[in-house]
Amino acid sequence: MTRAVDAVRGGSGTIDVVVLAASTASGSPTPECDVIIGLPNVNSCTTDVLTATQDASNAQVNTDVRNAEFVYFAGGNQCNYVHWKGTPLQASVQSVVNKGGGVGGGSAGHHVNSAIVYDACTASTDSATALANPYDRSITFTTGMFNWPNYADTINDSHFVTRDRMGRTMAFVARAIKDGLTTGGKAWGVGVEEGGSLFIDNNGLATLYGQDAYVVLGDHQPEQAASGKPLTYSNYKIWRISPGATYDFKNRPTCGYYTRSVTNGVADSNLYAGTPVC
Template sequence: MVVAGVTNVQAAPASGGPGYHYYEIGDIKAPRPARTQPAMLLMGGGDWVPEAFHWWVERAGHGRVVILRASGDDNMQKELYNDIGGVTAVQTLVFEDRKAADDPKVLQMVRDADAIFLAGGDQARYVRFWQGTELNKLLDAHVRAGKPIGGTSAGLAVLGHHAYGALDGGSVDSATALADPMGSEITLAEGFLAMPYLSKVVTDTHFARRDRLGRLITFVARAAQASGSNEVVGLGVDEDAVLCVEADGRGRVYALGDGYAWLVMPRHAPERMVAGQPLDYSAVPVTGVGKHSVLHLDGFKVDNPAFTAVAHVKNGHLQLLPH
């Protein structure tokens, strides 16, 4: 289906209200051409994968997309409208503080959205600006209403029930996390959003390029301890890769190169996780979800995995061995 989204349509100048900036492009009043469908677009950061976004736009009924961010401007909405196309309009809300998340105009835009996309940036700002607000409730209501949601980089990081909030002002690396898994650099926000199939999941991004397997294993260990359950699962997505999740929980990877989604599923407690001491965590299964794989998020099974491996952490040092 080809609908609005004509190349080089110009965005409206920035406007806004207390605590936010607002941009728009396209025909805001145009009716949605088709019905919406539940879907999640989980993007690891980097460049857009057009095939994945075409999939997502179709599930948005080719209607109106609202982009939420806490930094930046309207570049993403221009790319979505002009380069991806197939949507009636795109609106962007850039939050500057918490009060905007309870603003009636902001809430109405989000309420009326056919699809919502969380941009990259600093996920700590999302947690501080949105958690416990009316906007927070509307994001969950949007998904319950059978409408698609997506996120990239920081926007993906907050979609898991156990979300790395980066609330210490930085972005912890794997070496630091493994050296002290109970350290103050590891800040998890619990239950910020309620996404389908992600109630036991910690998400992570820019995965292979930034060597984040060690920190995700640590996040999973911390989240499992906090929840009192060894059922917590880690889900990392590479740059330039997207995991597209259908309504039934089936996920497929689209990537510009050989990117993967990484499934980390220990199902057991670490041998040592003590404040001020390095992590010991043996036999952690790691499964790669590639372009020819299918990830079933309803049970965390992978058909045709791209690879299977086992991670062993001893005295804070990670070794990943083929399985």
């Protein structure tokens, strides 16, 4: 967040931050702002809690967002956030980036900032379920929420290694390609481990802080992705990004990856590490 503040302010002045949440956190009602307000060069931090879809049309909330230089989506349930699609709030958040500000989020807030959002509106899925049936009722997507520069055709995932979510991200990528949700027949899953932060600058260059992250590329149609059938997909290209390393989303790399496959719902072993093939 400190890196984001510095990038947005451009070396001078201070910025105002708005945290958007769909439920009140336990303990402090403003846990994100409690931290953010103590960072250098932050002038203010406001938490707006929206418990109903119609709150996204609230005039004060939209004024808060439009006056801010950074919008942070809190954790929780991303299904609440995708319900803001088509509301004044969606346009207000977009306006912050359009004027040179920034946007981000943690957990559910990370999910909602990808081009293709795993929305979890029917249920939350896990890797075993998704690989056994990539069309399980627990796997639903929202598109057209936000389309950030240099971040097209992405599907974010969170708590990545701790909750063993590589398998479900593989299924998400296959579904996105099979269902035509991407612009060029490719999809990039972006999984960030707990304690990790992926900062992406205006030129699309991502720098990782804290813990590992993974980029999972599917670049062809799945061999099998159908309702009620286990997934088969060969040769996902996986980049493991370590803290301090970068990944260029504007000029996406064609080397530095290792490969893993899924056959009849069973993924290769050792999904989270491998020797780069080039």
